[in-house]
Amino acid sequence: MGMITIFLSASFYDNILNMKKMWGHSEEIINLINKLCLLTLLASYFLVALLSKLRSHMKGDVPCLAWATTWNVRYLIKRAQLLDLPSKGMPGKYFLFLCMLWPFLNSCYRAIIYFYLSECDFDSHVVTTALFGIIMMETWGLFVYLIYFIRVSFQRQFSLILVYLRDFEGHIDRCRGAILCAFADYNLFKTFCNGYFLLTFPVVVIGVTSHITWQYLLYQVCATDSPIMKTQNFLRWLGLSEISMALFLYIFASGGMSVNYLGLQLHSNVLKLKSAAHALFWDEIVQVVDTTNRGSQLLYLSVFFSTVGIFMSLQFNNQDVTYMNARYNTTNMTIC
Template identity: 20%
Template sequence: MASHLSGDLSPTLPSAEDDVLPLPSRFALVFLGHWSRKREKDDAKILTTPNKENTYGTMNKSEADEEKCIGDPWSSMDDDTSPLITKDANLNFRRDHNSIRKRLTGCCFLDVLGIIYLFLSCGMMIFDLEAYLRSYWGVKEYALHFVTYTTFIVQLMVVPFWCLYTRMKNIMTCSRSQRRVSTMSRAFIACRINIIRRGRSEAKILSWFPFLCILAWPTMTGCFRILYDYFLRVCKSESIHGEVGHWNSLLGSIIYGCFCYIIYLERRSFEIEAHQIFRYAMEQAPYPNVDAVLSRIRHFSIQYKILRQQIGAWMAFTIVVSTWGLTSHITWNYLVFSQKDLSPDVLRTIYFLNALVTTQKITFIAVPYFALGGLNMDHIWRYLKEDITHCREHKYKKYWKAVIIYVKDINKMFSGNMTSSLISTGLGIYLGLNLTKSQDIGFWIGPAAVGCNLTNPTGL
């Protein structure tokens, strides 16, 4: 039985007309290396609408009425005119085929550019991390500094590497249905945005305001890094790594913010779809149409589980690394400010450096938390289950019982990732607090010779 709610359609991939992403999401996908050619209207019609010569389903009302009066135009042709029609159809087919081939060529070119861009981004971050490994690995006096920066750069590296993996996977995957399960694919994102457009908060969610709010904090940390390196660093570096390091920090921060924005859109779309399913279940209760409701819930849970699983692993990693990095930074503050004979110039540099590192550590906690609406996405399914439980009526007892049982059975809430994260977080706090022994803090509080003569004096 069809839904009785206007505009409350089942979640499907968008059509060509709907497959137009809003500007903020397209801007975010550019930095994530997942850009694609803008689909023109004529090209979209060719890809989605069958030719008029091959079907009568695309004829308008006047054409259908005319056909009723004069008969089938193909059947009225004699043997002399049929070759002309066949030739005209072949020309149309070639024109459509050439248009599709041009579009595929453009997409392949953009795929290559996207992969090159992501390879360069990943290469810059590997170069940055390798320089720190070469300079500080095994040096006990600089373990605190090494941990503080490594926990920063590793979290930046995760996003471009994940984008590179998903981009190459989408290219090598021939099945379109398998591309849909990738949370970074254009088809998946367009599907989620299409669901947002059916909700009541479309203008607010898809506007520039959420995008700028999410991107502002990571971009600010990248700008702070450049400002510190050029104007406030005591031990300046003119090496290649010194130049690559701060620009890599800015680019990585922007990529991280764009990734969190895409996650924000997908999370909001699942919240909207969960509310639509709840309304759909209420509408179908009088009939009762249990199979249609269960089918709707099943389609929703497929994409929801994919995103929840990937985000759960990412957040588990984020919590562990962020806690270790934040604890190391607190330890750094304790060591530095325990020094009593600090000059005003050194204090000014330390205050700015402290603000820089603090904003970096807070970014990896606050921005994902805002994008997800919490530490994970389990609240979406929990709210759906609570809404269905609270609205059930006694006269439809069997209907609601079947729906509630299905909702509980189809989605098992696993807490393994979060439990391991809490255990690892405690270990990170312990390790961070035990880095206070034998640490040389002259690298931060003044132009110490050991700091300025390091193999790779990067600072932060």
């Protein structure tokens, strides 16, 4: 709990410093929102972990935080037991390596831009920001891998349920209990993933839109051989890499835009197992699967970020980037 609070506080502190530098400057609004989107994405794990701790302490007093149980240690241990780790090892070892390597490279690239392509002084804030950036990037990569880890465990569990249903065909109470137990955990995970995607996808869309528009505006007013354009080439590749990382790693981890397909696949496979000899049993099983495979109601997050996206679109034409051209005729690039 202590470490989570420290990292959340550091993220909040960095946000405040950035807002103080950019707040009230119309030409900085896109840059400000981009930074806030990136920090929101990176700090998401620490917020989820904090909510999971609160859920554990409060037990059933906060029903709306039931999804946070997904990141409880007991929940993760239960998921790991289904994967037979001693004999098969960690699933997706190459994906785990990618989840660690890609964020680390982005962090190092950003630090190089800070320290060697700008006039930032090596003060405590710049150094702390770089160090926390690396830690938060790596933590986010591990967080995404855990999503993959949990998803694979449910794929394994649903496969075992199909075998269980075939072996105990006709024992409705026993089979119903197995399905309800599996879906109790699965629905928590699905609610979390749907909500997290509604956070991630709009952030990525905002990042792509503002990144392309900002580059387009810069090319309109700045000479291609100016210092700002040379530095912007590095920043452009960094932005594209971070956007691609956020989108690709999460989509691969969850197996698509959402994990709902796991429940749909189980429903489809149950239908394939139906037999005329136990028609009533299979009809009951299909009904149990349909009833327990409920949806998620977190659309308000999408509405909020869509509103931010619309606001940014309205602000694009108001971005005053001509000040950069005059500024960089006499000075070097400053990004701190």
